[in-house]
Amino acid sequence: MRTPFARIHGLGSGHSGTGHFWMQRLTGIANLPLVIAFLVVVVSLAGSSQASVIATLSNPFVAMIMTAALISVLIHMRIGMQVIIEDYVHSELRKIALLMANTFFTLAVGIAAGYAILKINFGL
Amino acid sequence: MAEPRVERPLSPHLGIYHFSITMAMSILHRITGGALYFGTLLLVWWLLAAASSSRQFDIASAFFASWFGQFILFGYTWALLHHTLGGIRHFIWDTGHGLQPGEREFLGYATITGSVVLTLVVWTLGYMFKG
Secondary structure, eight states: OOOOHHHHHOTTTTTTOOOHHHHHHHHHHHHHHHHHHHHHHHHHHTTTTTTHHHHTTTSSSHHHHHHHHHHHHHHHHHHHHHHHHHHHSSSSSHHHHHHHHHHHHHHHHHHHHHHHHIIIIIII | OOOOOOOOOOOOOOOOOOOOHHHHHHHHHHHHHHHHHHHHHHHHOOOOHHOHHHHHHHHHHHEEEEEEHHHHHHHHHHHHHHHHHHHHHHHHHHTTTTTTTHHHHHHHHHHHHHHHHHHHHHHHHHHHOOO
16 A cells, blocks of 8 residues: 555655754754854964964864864755755756765865864874 | 646746845845855865965965955854854744744844854954964
8 A cells, every 4th residue: 555655755856854854953053062162263273373273173172073063064064055956956967966066075075174183183 | 848738827936025134034044054065165275284284284374364365254254153143043933933023023133233243253352362
C-alpha cells in the first residue's frame, strides 16, 4: 500500500525538508555564542603582528572555539545558499550543478581554514 | 519551459507590494547571508597567510589595513551583525511571538538600528585596543 505521504515524500525542490529547517535553527543557535567569540578574537587581533596572531590562535581554547565556529557556520551557510539556489534557479541541470558547487565551496573553505588552524597549532 | 495551455492567474509578485520594513529586512537577511558566504574567503586568506610565511601575512595585512580592506571588513562586520540580529528575530518568530502588527515592524527597525549601532561599537573598540 502506498500512503499519500510516501507519494510526495522527497519531491520538494531540494528533495528533503524539515531536516534542513531544523539544522538551520540548530546551527543558528550555535552560531550566536560562537560568532561573538569569533568577533572578540578577530577584533582583538586587528593590526597585530603575525607572531601574536599565531600565539592567540595556538591557544587551545581559542583554536577549539574557532574550529567549532567554522563547522557550525559552514553547515549553516551551505543550507542557506541551497535555499537561495532552490528559490531562484529553475533549470534542473543548472540547479543541480549549483547545489554541487555549493557543497564543494563549503568543503573547500572548511578544508583550507581547518588546515591553517591545524598548521598554526601543530605544524609551525 | 512549455507554453501554459490556459491563462492562470499569477500569485502576487514583487511589483504589487508597497515598501515595508519587514520586506526590507527579509531582503537584507538574504543579501547579508550571501555576502557572508563569500566573505568566508577573507577568513581563509587571513588564516592561510598567518599559517604560511611572514611575507604572505604582510601581504594580507596590508590589504586589510588599506582603506579598501577596511571598507570591506566594515561591511563584513555589519553583515555579520545584521544577519545575527535577523536570526534572533527569526528565533523570536519561531516561538510564535512578535508577529502582530506593530511588533513585527518594531523588530525590523530594531534589527537595522541594532546592527548599525553594534557595528560602530565593535569598530570603536577595535580601534581603541588596536595592537
